[in-house]
Amino acid sequence: MKKYDVLIVGASTTGCWFAEKMAAQGFEVLVIEKQLPEKVSREYDIFHMSENEMNQFGLPVPDESSSLREFSFCGSPMGSPYGNHKKKAGTAKIIGLHKHDYIMFMAENAKAKGAEIIYGAQFTDLLFDEKGGVAGIKYITEDGEKEAYAKIVADCSGIPSVARRKLPDASVVENFALEPVDILYVILYYFELQDKSINSRDIDCFYMQYKSWCAPAGKDYDGLFGIGGCFSYKYAEEVYNTQFMKNITFPEHTVKKVEKGMTPYHRSVYSFVEDGFIVMGDAAFLTKPTCGEGCTSSLVQGEIAVDVISKLLNNGEKLTRKNMWSINKRYMDAQGKDFDSMRPLLMGLIKMNFDEAEYLFANDVIFSDKILGGMDDGLNLSTADVLDIVKGILSGVVKKKIRPSSVAALLKGLKQSDAVAKLYENYPESISGYYDWKEKADALWSEIGTLASTCDPVIMNKLGISE
Numbered sequence: 001m002k003k004y005d006v007l008i009v010g011a012s013t014t015g016c017w018f019a020e021k022m023a024a025q026g027f028e029v030l031v032i033e034k035q036l037p038e039k040v041s042r043e044y045d046i047f048h049m050s051e052n053e054m055n056q057f058g059l060p061v062p063d064e065s066s067s068l069r070e071f072s073f074c075g076s077p078m079g080s081p082y083g084n085h086k087k088k089a090g091t092a093k094i095i096g097l098h099k100h101d102y103i104m105f106m107a108e109n110a111k112a113k114g115a116e117i118i119y120g121a122q123f124t125d126l127l128f129d130e131k132g133g134v135a136g137i138k139y140i141t142e143d144g145e146k147e148a149y150a151k152i153v154a155d156c157s158g159i160p161s162v163a164r165r166k167l168p169d170a171s172v173v174e175n176f177a178l179e180p181v182d183i184l185y186v187i188l189y190y191f192e193l194q195d196k197s198i199n200s201r202d203i204d205c206f207y208m209q210y211k212s213w214c215a216p217a218g219k220d221y222d223g224l225f226g227i228g229g230c231f232s233y234k235y236a237e238e239v240y241n242t243q244f245m246k247n248i249t250f251p252e253h254t255v256k257k258v259e260k261g262m263t264p265y266h267r268s269v270y271s272f273v274e275d276g277f278i279v280m281g282d283a284a285f286l287t288k289p290t291c292g293e294g295c296t297s298s299l300v301q302g303e304i305a306v307d308v309i310s311k312l313l314n315n316g317e318k319l320t321r322k323n324m325w326s327i328n329k330r331y332m333d334a335q336g337k338d339f340d341s342m343r344p345l346l347m348g349l350i351k352m353n354f355d356e357a358e359y360l361f362a363n364d365v366i367f368s369d370k371i372l373g374g375m376d377d378g379l380n381l382s383t384a385d386v387l388d389i390v391k392g393i394l395s396g397v398v399k400k401k402i403r404p405s406s407v408a409a410l411l412k413g414l415k416q417s418d419a420v421a422k423l424y425e426n427y428p429e430s431i432s433g434y435y436d437w438k439e440k441a442d443a444l445w446s447e448i449g450t451l452a453s454t455c456d457p458v459i460m461n462k463l464g465i466s467e
């Protein structure tokens, strides 16, 4: 019976990237993907990555004549809820690519390095060794049920997290399923402007209060309007129709194409590794808390995993959770602490009503060129910035532009953000401290709640949604 070094479930961005990196070092890699090649990642067409991040993770940047690449642009501003103010939000060069085509290109690169990819192969279960460690998988193809064995199984299956969910309850990798409250249901409207004299790039903008954005969509459309909502696509649609289109003067346009997709909005799992197992990408909830993008942010953990796992394999050591524990610790230091501590703060901000947020934009409090313009590298606030924010908010309260309850929500968000950062800084060095740490983290996250707590009660009522 053949035993691979690495067996990957899911051949999208995370799975193909990991397969290429491991195969490039001479390891035997098998990837199984449930879709046939022509159907891989067809939910939506255009996706973006910054050129800097592509270079950082060794993702080839196609040149302008390539059919993989549709356009590039440099950051878009952030707009206020009534559209009266726009603030500079990042200056990174963003590359717009066709997702299916780029993933197939990544798959070819992985194959060129020696990885084997089987399409039309659906994971069904994990196989365990006599000590309870993961030893392989069962999967189904049109030829029937099969088994494959490996030193490590990597779950790169996205939101369904098909392999992670088959781990026993006693595993240090949590096996829960994502609920609709923890998912952003995203609708993309590709549009054509009626007034052709408008430069469509002038309306590119990110609107945090509606979880929506307007961006380029390639040569066939004037732009793309995206909006995300918890619970369901219906919720996102309601925000688009009853709030965004009412509050923002958006040029007359015709919607030419609609696409839909889901992205996780949840803290990362606490541990990625188990004996013979790792979870990566959307299956581990590694998306950016500011926008829900996940292709490159997943690779921060991916790079650490490649480093640790290849060293262990080269040294002939077993891929146990003990030996791979440093992946957890290093990820929490490199990105997890910053991403997950940002969530409660963002929730506090989004809880402000539209009038309050408009006031903050108008007065450069939080929503200022200085703070948002530096967000390319994450939200780094100096003590002077925090003092300015506090002064600006207090002045808003005195002028009765900001409700005390909103200040309380924001302060709560700040406090929880600090508590998460401190807890994650102290992520255990080894499994022995894990259970105590997890108990504290569980208590903190149950107090923080989910992004769905920022949803509009009027829309929830209308749609018959209860949290």
Ligand SMILES: Cc1cc2nc3c(=O)[nH]c(=O)nc-3n(C[C@H](O)[C@H](O)[C@H](O)COP(=O)(O)OP(=O)(O)OC[C@H]3O[C@@H](n4cnc5c(N)ncnc54)[C@H](O)[C@@H]3O)c2cc1C
Pocket (backbone or CB within 6 Å): 009, 010, 011, 012, 013, 014, 015, 032, 033, 034, 035, 040, 041, 044, 046, 047, 048, 049, 121, 122, 123, 124, 156, 157, 158, 159, 160, 162, 186, 187, 188, 260, 261, 262, 263, 280, 281, 282, 283, 287, 292, 293, 294, 295, 296, 297, 298
């Ligand atoms: C509308 C929308 C727009 C987005 N735009 C961007 C963007 O511009 N930039 C960005 O960085 N991110 C973006 N994201 C997020 C991005 O799509 C994800 O973070 C990213 O695709 C995660 O990649 P992944 O490989 O981890 O998982 P996925 O892309 O979900 O891939 C999982 C793979 O596993 C396969 N699979 C599932 N079940 C099984 C099974 N049982 N057996 C075998 N295979 C299985 C699936 O078929 C799939 O190919 C967007 C998300 C949405 C919804």
